[in-house]
Amino acid sequence: MPNIEYIWKELEDSYRTILTTPSFNAWIEQARPVSLENNQLTIEVPSTLHKEYWEKNLASKIVETGFRLTGEEITPQFIIHNELASPSEPLKKEEPLISDITKQNSKKALLNPKYTFDTFVIGKGNQMAHAAALVVAEDPGSTYNPLFFYGGVGLGKTHLMHAIGHQMLVNTPSAKVKYVSSESFANDFINSIQNRTSEAFRQEYRNVDLLLVDDIQFFADKEGTQEEFFHTFNSLYNEGRQIVLTSDRLPNEIPKLQERLVSRFAWGLSVDITPPDLETRIAILRKKADAERLEIPDDTLSYIAGQIDSNIRELEGALVRVQAFATMQGNDISTSLAADALKTLKPATQNNQLSILTIQEEVCNYYHVQLKDLKGKKRVKSIVVPRQISMFLARELTDNSLPKIGAEFGGKDHTTVIHAHEKIQQLMVKDMTIQKEVTEIKNHLLS
Numbered sequence: 001m002p003n004i005e006y007i008w009k010e011l012e013d014s015y016r017t018i019l020t021t022p023s024f025n026a027w028i029e030q031a032r033p034v035s036l037e038n039n040q041l042t043i044e045v046p047s048t049l050h051k052e053y054w055e056k057n058l059a060s061k062i063v064e065t066g067f068r069l070t071g072e073e074i075t076p077q078f079i080i081h082n083e084l085a086s087p088s089e090p091l092k093k094e095e096p097l098i099s100d101i102t103k104q105n106s107k108k109a110l111l112n113p114k115y116t117f118d119t120f121v122i123g124k125g126n127q128m129a130h131a132a133a134l135v136v137a138e139d140p141g142s143t144y145n146p147l148f149f150y151g152g153v154g155l156g157k158t159h160l161m162h163a164i165g166h167q168m169l170v171n172t173p174s175a176k177v178k179y180v181s182s183e184s185f186a187n188d189f190i191n192s193i194q195n196r197t198s199e200a201f202r203q204e205y206r207n208v209d210l211l212l213v214d215d216i217q218f219f220a221d222k223e224g225t226q227e228e229f230f231h232t233f234n235s236l237y238n239e240g241r242q243i244v245l246t247s248d249r250l251p252n253e254i255p256k257l258q259e260r261l262v263s264r265f266a267w268g269l270s271v272d273i274t275p276p277d278l279e280t281r282i283a284i285l286r287k288k289a290d291a292e293r294l295e296i297p298d299d300t301l302s303y304i305a306g307q308i309d310s311n312i313r314e315l316e317g318a319l320v321r322v323q324a325f326a327t328m329q330g331n332d333i334s335t336s337l338a339a340d341a342l343k344t345l346k347p348a349t350q351n352n353q354l355s356i357l358t359i360q361e362e363v364c365n366y367y368h369v370q371l372k373d374l375k376g377k378k379r380v381k382s383i384v385v386p387r388q389i390s391m392f393l394a395r396e397l398t399d400n401s402l403p404k405i406g407a408e409f410g411g412k413d414h415t416t417v418i419h420a421h422e423k424i425q426q427l428m429v430k431d432m433t434i435q436k437e438v439t440e441i442k443n444h445l446l447s
């Protein structure tokens with residue numbers, strides 16, 4: 001009987017021949033064979049979405065390959081391990097062949113040529129979003145419609161959206177793809193009323209196979225635009241066309257978003273993107289440096305990745321800054337050069353804002369609890385209340401996104417932060433002691 005490594009290697013080879021590079025990266029590279037016992041091959045995958053995809057689309061290959069190699073029936077079993085993912089390796093594969101028609105259509109759809117699946121680094125905070133994006137690109141209009149990405153600023157929502165568009169055009173060059181920001185949608189709509197071109201507006205938006213609308217939190221307060229978008233949505237949805245939306249928060253947290261839109265957005269799948277861990281940040285920088293053919297030592301990349309932890313746009317900006325600094329000085333890039341280049345950047349990125357850690361430390365001091373307990377899972381009241389107060393203050397006093405705040409409390413879900421915020425808000429009204437304590441901590445933090 002061949003061993004598990006051999007079988008997995010053979011499986012990888014056969015998947016490589018039948019899957020596109022992005023699919024291979026999303027499904028096969030993110031999976032890990034765990035054991036082969038009693039003809040059962042156990043495979044660890046990162047999420048339920050991955051598990052379902054494997055079961056539906058990839059598992060039969062295991063049975064086929066298993067039989068070919070062993071003469072016996074090998075049955076696959078999938079288990080989910082949330083801690084599994086690590087950033088994908090820089091791509092070593094050949095460039096995908098993108099036809100001229102696809103390129104022209106990508107341009108027409110206003111897609112950024114750099115935002116493809118190939119240039120996207122998969123890591124813990126985005127693997128589910130990436131996998132969902134891929135499913136939608138391969139099979140638009142059926143599995144997750146609408147697909148809704150939410151999360152903090154600069155974490156790759158737009159990038160994934162464009163990647164879906166590119167991939168769909170690779171698969172079907174004649175597909176009609178349209179990307180707009182929510183502001184452009186609103187402006188187009190208003191212009192169409194002023195210019196009496198409503199029919200043309202409808203033609204434009206309701207005859208696409210894939211509609212990508214970015215940052216829909218800016219629909220808040222725009223009643224007429226929401227009304228029009230509601231009809232656009234219905235028309236596309238009823239025709240089985242794919243809709244992908246992004247926002248910095250969940251639909252039900254967007255102020256003044258009509259209830260009927262909130263409920264429609266929940267028909268498909270909502271996936272959050274959380275800030276990347278250090279490994280992923282390093283992998284993103286490495287990929288970017290390689291693409292730009294920059295020579296940067298690994299420890300310098302780690303240094304830069306350590307300086308900026310919650311926004312990939314700023315991370316990329318830091319790399320550009322280091323590069324410019326090196327050119328200006330006529331020196332090679334090194335860690336000390338990077339430190340010099342980023343010195344002036346630090347106050348700007350931090351914006352003199354309170355950090356989540358400062359809030360946590362202040363609350364720990366006030367209630368005499370330990371930081372590790374505050375970030376831990378203990379459910380005793382003496383810790384739960386300070387924990388919820390810290391989350392409340394992090395939300396009130398900083399610009400951090402809900403997922404980011406959750407992540408800073410030992411990897412808690414953003415819904416825990418919402419719950420904590422609501423809870424403390426209510427207590428502040430009912431409980432004078434809590435009100436006094438929270439105010440004291442807040443005053444101390446702001447003084």
Ligand SMILES: Nc1ncnc2c1ncn2[C@@H]1O[C@H](COP(=O)(O)OP(=O)(O)OP(=O)(O)O)[C@@H](O)[C@H]1O
Nearest residue numbers: 119120121152153154155156157158159284312313
């Ligand atoms: N996983 C990733 N791999 C490679 N590059 C990434 C990744 N995530 C984000 N980026 C890059 O970071 C930058 C910011 O990403 P993007 O514009 O998609 O963020 P966003 O979440 O849409 O932000 P906003 O909320 O401001 O619209 C882009 O240049 C994008 O290519």
